[in-house]
Amino acid sequence: MNESFCPYKSTESPVDDRKDDLFALLPVHAFESECQRSLEMIELCQRYMAHLVADKEDADSRELRQSLDDLGTAAGRLDRNLTILSALLRCAQQAEQPRWEPVELCAFARTLCAEQDTIRQTLHTQLELDCGGLTELYVTADTGYLSAICLQLLSNALRACTPEGGHITLSLRARPEGGAFLTITDDGCGLPDGSLRSQQNNRSRFLGTTKSGLLLCHAYCRLTGWTLELSPRPDGPGTTACLTLPQQDGFTPSPALRSVTPEDALHAARRLWMELAAELSCVPGMENVHFQIPAEWT
């Protein structure tokens, strides 16, 4: 907590004296950690209850397992929304600073597409990776921001294609002047064009969302100097989201700076996959999928 603001001091009222600072004084970190703790307690209780009914096949146990699944889905959505909200609060408080590190984008993109089979089976949506012949592409980026933006864009594309199913392409290209373009194109419902019909179509696919994910993407872009452009897909219905990662000043993509050890790469892939699984679990139609971490990352 901020030392200058102690709610237990009775002699002065910091809230009255510093109304303008109230937002700045909001203890986001304490809020986050307390929410995280509550979510973890919920998960521990879920696991315990799941263990109690693990081998039972009576009607009550089946009903309890169903309730546990529902509880897991609700907790997953809560987790996602709280994560976005606290990240937005940190951005608004100007408490966010990007942490630059080398990221190999081809491996990053492959991990993002690791569940393409599951997505095809459950949502009938084809997720395709197109690296344009690249085998590796290093950029300097904040991995956390990059993951959050890409997962949000992937989630939006999947929702836009659900329930009919569709086609999503994640393409990666090197910028001639350094950096990269990361583009996610879908042939789903497309951006609202102002007509009532398109608004209703769009709304029906994004029910249960807080509409704050793209806000966070733009906030991260402002912090990093990246650009995110959403536009109608040029050759048919759907949307193209293009994230431009410019070359960072002072960064030389020399082998010495590509200090990504195999262990680091494995750790990064595993962490990204976990985030991917959590994000996909919030996509309608995938809530009950039990994701298994790919063998190469275990």
Added chain:
Amino acid sequence: MNDLASAGCLWIAIASYDPRFFRICQNYIGCLDHDAFRCDVYQSGEDLLAALRGGFPYRAVLLDNAMSDMDGPEFCSRLRQLDPKFRPWLLLVPTCSVDELRSVIRDEEPACRQAAQVRRMQMTGLNSLLYDLDSMLRAQADQNDSDAALIQLLLQWGEHPGTLGAQYLRECVELALRCEPHFAVRKDVLLPVGERHSVTVAAVDSGIRRLIEHLENLNRPAWQAFKRRHHSRSAHLTTGRFIYVVRDELLLPAQDLAQQPPSEGEPQVDERELLPI
């Protein structure tokens, strides 16, 4: 817990875009009494509004923050435009601001204030939902409640109020009581009940006719007395006439019913308290 036989079932509509919300609410409500409540689920707010407008007796509506075609506040705004007698008694708004919605649905219309017999809709939250539902169940058990009175009649006639034919009859009579003295049985009563159950008018008619046949076969003294009161001892009871006479029976002042001589086989007044319960 209330006795189902005296209290009757309480109809609840659950509205959400998310099927999980239905299951979670139904499980939660099941904590009270599985038999005391009947839940219908609606993904479309328009469909639920149409059902309420059609007179389906939903006493409680459990509303998610969104439905497939409208958000919670819009639904509440539309609900406000409904005739107060068609509104539920209880509205659950778990994820919206209760205060905000209370202002949306506040009954300001003079017509509503004049309609003293119309129960005012109450807002509830998840914390007090079970308590409020339980209170409603008690209210439903009130002797003046027409459905409770009909359940009593059915039990006296030897019919369980939960059978399909009895359910159809209860819903038809509930609608008939809201109609003008003369109403079109098919259009005003059978059709809405059929739509409510996704069956044809003929199916509702058939369900009630089978109920009448069953009651004729049982031919309990209370049934004979009922028919005598409505001069139907020998006349063949059609579905329409049955709904009319049941409605008339329920509209009889309580004292008139009390003054009716006990039907054959029923215990005399001085015998009643001596009988085991």
